Amino acid sequence: MEIGGLQKLTLIDYPGRLAATVFLCGCNFRCPFCYSKELVLPEEIKKQPKIPEKDFFDFLKERKGLLEGVVICGGEPTIHRELPDFCERIKRIGYLVKLDTNGSNPEMLKRLINEKLIDYPSGAKGGDERKFIDYVAMDIKAPKEKYSEVTGVKVNIKKIQESIDILKEGKVDYEFRTTVVPTILEKKDILKIVQWIKPAKKYYLQNFRAEKTINPKFKEIKPYPQEYLVEIQKIISPFFEICQVR
């Protein structure tokens, strides 16, 4: 597995848990507003210093008892065939695993949720010990008709739908989330997304941060005022058990 980054402690990325975040290289989308071009664009990935797998697993062994979970994000983790094995190795050390995904690979998602770990040792903290993953955060990038435009690639919307359906079966704790990027999404788009995914457990609206974006033009774009997102959140919150602005 090509590891392009490790955040050794996060208090916010794994809900309710102290966690580390591991960043895997490679993504099948090209969202112009993406903040992680060093994990997405092949020419940038080449330049990015890599963390050897051994160092990552040694770190997890050292921090056992101090950290509770590992967030696997990218890039897009589900493009890697080795992902189940990678999750299993993390879980065997005793961590909970959260997956961040763009939902484009429902087959992998299903496998991670439904397949059982063989000879799984007891004693991991919380969660369902038999799954490869314990929590999934799935990005809903746009309303269906805008998906390819917003992600910069031709998206098979049936795959996204399948991933939504798998998560809504409720076999694993999950959230949906949307980064609300001005010039790409506005209130009416969020309302369309809500019509599509409702009812669901958790939905988060995330404000855009103008950073080192894939398309440099997006660096100049001002985020929406927080009040704009709060106004939308008030309208849509009845459709979710939890709905918040991040």
Ligand code: SF4
């Ligand atoms: S924002 Fe888009 S391009 Fe960037 S990692 Fe996520 S899915 Fe890939």
